[in-house]
Amino acid sequence: MTQIADMDAAWIDAAITSARPQAVAALLRYFRDLDTAQEAFQDACLRALKAWPKNGPPRDPTAWLILVGRNAALDGVRKQSKSVPLPPEDLISDLEDAEAALVDRLDAEHYRDDVLRLLFICCHPDLPATQQVAVALRIVSGLSVKQIARAFLVGESAMEQRITRAKARIGAGDVPFGAPDLEERGRRLNAVAAMVYLIFNEGYSAGGQEAATRGALCDEAIRLARLLLRLFQGEPEVMGLTALLLLQHARAQARFDAQGAVVLLEDQDRSLWNGRMIAEGLALIDKAVRHRRPGPYLVQAAIAAEHARAPRAEDTNWTRIDLLYGDLEQLAPSPVVTLNRAVAVSKVAGPEAALAMIEPLAPKLSGYFYFFGLKGGLLFQLGRQAEARVAFDQAIALANTPAEAAHIRLHLDRMSGEGGGG
Amino acid sequence: MLYAILCYNLEDVIAAWTPAQDAAAMARLEAVELGLALAGRLGPVARLLPTTAAVTLRKGRAEGGEALVIDGPFAQTKEQLLGFYLVDCEGLEAAIGVARDLAVANPDRGAYEIRPVEVYRPGELGTPIQRPALRAEA
Numbered sequence A: 001m002t003q004i005a006d007m008d009a010a011w012i013d014a015a016i017t018s019a020r021p022q023a024v025a026a027l028l029r030y031f032r033d034l035d036t037a038q039e040a041f042q043d044a045c046l047r048a049l050k051a052w053p054k055n056g057p058p059r060d061p062t063a064w065l066i067l068v069g070r071n072a073a074l075d076g077v078r079k080q081s082k083s084v085p086l087p088p089e090d091l092i093s094d095l096e097d098a099e100a101a102l103v104d105r106l107d108a109e110h111y112r113d114d115v116l117r118l119l120f121i122c123c124h125p126d127l128p129a130t131q132q133v134a135v136a137l138r139i140v141s142g143l144s145v146k147q148i149a150r151a152f153l154v155g156e157s158a159m160e161q162r163i164t165r166a167k168a169r170i171g172a173g174d175v176p177f178g179a180p181d182l183e184e185r186g187r188r189l190n191a192v193a194a195m196v197y198l199i200f201n202e203g204y205s206a207g208g209q210e211a212a213t214r215g216a217l218c219d220e221a222i223r224l225a226r227l228l229l230r231l232f233q234g235e236p237e238v239m240g241l242t243a244l245l246l247l248q249h250a251r252a253q254a255r256f257d258a259q260g261a262v263v264l265l266e267d268q269d270r271s272l273w274n275g276r277m278i279a280e281g282l283a284l285i286d287k288a289v290r291h292r293r294p295g296p297y298l299v300q301a302a303i304a305a306e307h308a309r310a311p312r313a314e315d316t317n318w319t320r321i322d323l324l325y326g327d328l329e330q331l332a333p334s335p336v337v338t339l340n341r342a343v344a345v346s347k348v349a350g351p352e353a354a355l356a357m358i359e360p361l362a363p364k365l366s367g368y369f370y371f372f373g374l375k376g377g378l379l380f381q382l383g384r385q386a387e388a389r390v391a392f393d394q395a396i397a398l399a400n401t402p403a404e405a406a407h408i409r410l411h412l413d414r415m416s417g418e419g420g421g422g
Numbered sequence B: 001m002l003y004a005i006l007c008y009n010l011e012d013v014i015a016a017w018t019p020a021q022d023a024a025a026m027a028r029l030e031a032v033e034l035g036l037a038l039a040g041r042l043g044p045v046a047r048l049l050p051t052t053a054a055v056t057l058r059k060g061r062a063e064g065g066e067a068l069v070i071d072g073p074f075a076q077t078k079e080q081l082l083g084f085y086l087v088d089c090e091g092l093e094a095a096i097g098v099a100r101d102l103a104v105a106n107p108d109r110g111a112y113e114i115r116p117v118e119v120y121r122p123g124e125l126g127t128p129i130q131r132p133a134l135r136a137e138a
Helices: A002-031 A034-055 A061-080 A097-122 A129-139 A145-151 A156-172 A182-204 A208-231 A236-249 A275-289 A296-309 A318-331 A335-349 A351-361 A369-381 A385-398 A402-417 B011-015 B019-038 B092-105
Strands: B045-048 B055-058 B068-071 B111-114 B117-121
Touching (some): A002 A097, A002 A208, A034 A156, A097 A129, A097 A208, A129 A145, A208 A236, A318 A335, A369 A385
Antiparallel strands (some): B055 B111
8 A cells, every 4th residue: 555655645746746847838928927837846746746646646637727827827816806715626526538639739839839938038148157057947947946056056045046046037027928030939949958068968967976966967957858859849950959968878887986986988887777768768869860861969879879879988989970070170160179089089189180170279279187197198198298288287287176186196197107208 | 470569658657767767677677588589589679769659641631632740640540550660771761761761652541659769679589689788789
């Protein structure tokens, strides 16, 4: 009995979590006010916790939560105006088919744009990236302020303030309630995809002790990407984004050692990679490639896929990765992309060619940790120890995390150990 | 009589499970499977990747009409699930190719949803297993 009850609680919890973006988005369209929408959803959740264990789960939890949330909020309004209350949710806890179908018809065509709108308003251009992410996690994913504060390594009250201010900023702006045209929809989708990637990176860049708490952001980003994919099934870049996140997150268990130090891709224990995520990522790339209009997410996913396909580091197809980085340089040129390409070039054509490739990037990447890390590594391979040491020292000075700095120190230690001239 | 038992649930709810919840559910199911396998009554078992990984081949309506590949799973319509194939393919293109051959052999109406398999256990009907089956992942 207890096991069944536990399962019910877990099921309800999972159903509410997964229904949240669509339900809050639909309630936002209905009430046109973020706070009212959130409160209505909250109210519906409380009622679900009471009604579902008693009456069994509804056929469509999302539709149930939208309808009950809508009624609850209207009920509140009516009570204030001393009007007749709406029927209690017990009577609609197992939505009649006809009613469910009606809700479906009303909302199915709106769902897409609703969810996109909800995510899009979090990408408010006035908000710095980290605040966009915090607001999205609060509003769309429903993480508690405490969870978000932990993920960003700040105090709870500071995060509370930050989110309140950001929400006020959003509320002051014009929330675009009109149905977007094709071009506008594409623009919103781009902005939202970028934000989902930001959420992922907040979790991905965390190492060691932080990885456990911040890693949840990666899961959340993948959940949102899958949601976008379900809403925009024919968009190859949404397939690419989802695949990219899955393929990167698949390596989570292997990216740091027990002491929290970075383990490079080539040194990772590949048996720790998550085969299920890799399979899903590769399947999505297969689908996206059929559209024959590769975008930056898809190409990055294809690069990650080359690593995922190699049983051992030495099996990596660097020639193919070099070509893919070439594609990426065309689609989304940036010095960082060229820097990454140089890694592939060093494997295919040797360190000298790679060094020649990154040297012109120096003015643009003079504040970038990875630039000096790679430069030091290439110089070291070429036996230019003194120059390598200078580059590594610069990298340490620019390291963003203790784990990054520790990794470079390891190189320096190795150089000293091998008696490299200094 | 052989029976196919088709598993339905809300996939976004399943996706929201923690790895521990997922593993626990799989372990409970495997205990049921083991009882059947020991009696030689268990055929192939498959867990599919999410519907977001699927494409659907819609057969051409008109005579000689081209079958159309649509991203996403088979959308609920009036058609019913009548059968399924498990085919080993090089990749999605090859799988679509097989579905096209099937569509040519049985044209007119209907669709084939093409969904990658995440976990596959072949099973052995009529052959009681002697020891607990090892999990084979596809």
